[in-house]
Amino acid sequence: xxxxxxxxxxxxxxxxxxxxxxxxxxxxxxxxxxxxxxxxxxxxxxxxxxxxxxxxxxxxxxxxxxxxxxxxxxxxxxxxxxxxxxxxxxxxxxxxxxxxxxxxxxxxxxxxxxxxxxxxxxxxxxxxxxxxxxxxxxxxxxxxxxxxxxxxxxxxxxxxxxxxxxxx
Numbered sequence: 001x002x003x004x005x006x007x008x009x010x011x012x013x014x015x016x017x018x019x020x021x022x023x024x025x026x027x028x029x030x031x032x033x034x035x036x037x038x039x040x041x042x043x044x045x046x047x048x049x050x051x052x053x054x055x056x057x058x059x060x061x062x063x064x065x066x067x068x069x070x071x072x073x074x075x076x077x078x079x080x081x082x083x084x085x086x087x088x089x090x091x092x093x094x095x096x097x098x099x100x101x102x103x104x105x106x107x108x109x110x111x112x113x114x115x116x117x118x119x120x121x122x123x124x125x126x127x128x129x130x131x132x133x134x135x136x137x138x139x140x141x142x143x144x145x146x147x148x149x150x151x152x153x154x155x156x157x158x159x160x161x162x163x164x165x166x167x168x
Contacts, residue, residue: 083140
């Protein structure tokens with residue numbers, strides 16, 4: 001749960017700082033030739049899909065919260081460092097974006113990467129946690145030890161002997 005709480009806090013503090021810095025001027029802050037900080041609001045889902053569709057923000061917040069709760073339950077059962085870290089990033093990011101939807105009616109996006117006039121859709125640290133966490137979960141599932149617990153953590157699955165000497 002520490003990963004989720006930490007990522008949630010980092011995201012919310014970063015959004016607060018950007019809102020404070022950019023809401024008065026509305027100008028973007030150029031950080032590098034290919035990256036700037038902007039203040040954007042996404043009332044849709046990923047990449048602005050369904051934005052402006054009239055879906056109430058609380059519905060998207062409820063969906064994000066349900067996903068986060070499921071991931072956090074998984075996190076509570078995780079037996080490896082990588083699964084705990086990855087699920088924490090996904091769960092913390094989903095809860096942070098749900099918080100934005102409830103507070104502002106949209107998710108605060110502020111990271112703007114571009115090459116000349118080609119811009120990747122603006123995003124935030126919660127989105128980064130969701131993508132990185134999902135990527136780590138996918139990589140971990142491809143590894144040979146995807147289901148193996150860390151040393152010192154007992155397997156939480158109950159086993160029993162059957163009448164014929166086998167195991168359940």
